[in-house]
Amino acid sequence: DAKTTQPNSMESNEEEPVHLPCNHSTISGTDYIHWYRQLPSQGPEYVIHGLTSNVNNRMASLAIAEDRKSSTLILHRATLRDAAVYYCILRNSNYQLIWGAGTKLIIKP
């Protein structure tokens, strides 16, 4: 099964952009790239997903490499409320859902 690799933690300053990387070198053609974030003792919250093209929504942007072996979640202007663990997962129609340990994002005021 395709897996994802993310840094354990990252720090950023408040009101600055944040780029969270994810490597998925064994991704298959039918795998969608999904991002979720999780606060302590809460369920994950959906952030964004994409297949091949870059995607934007009100929460974030997703930049997908041309070979699809990596992607980057972009928070355009981080706030203290964006501090969470961010998960990059691959999802296909066979119900395969591979969750790694995620990246703990620390926002410094």
Place this chain on the structure above:
Amino acid sequence: DGGITQSPKYLFRKEGQNVTLSCEQNLNHDAMYWYRQDPGQGLRLIYYSQIVNDFQKGDIAEGYSVSREKKESFPLTVTSAQKNPTAFYLCASSISGMGNQPQHFGDGTRLSIL
């Protein structure tokens, strides 16, 4: 508001006891999932259901059982065969199992052993 409700928020199990975790959704979603999360780890899939009266084992189904008698309900039973049940349990749903469908999560149930 539509969403997923998990209950109870905290649950304690005695040795040799089965316990059932509740998961209800009013999103009219066909697919539902149960995950287990251990401290500092990602989620691991226990069971999933694509449609009523159908469910499939995930990666760590041993010691767990589920039923899907109604579209909105997907209870998980942690049996006495599960020797290390202490964990955070999360229920999720999605419109379907297709890869482009995001999952919606409940707020979880934290299970501990007495």
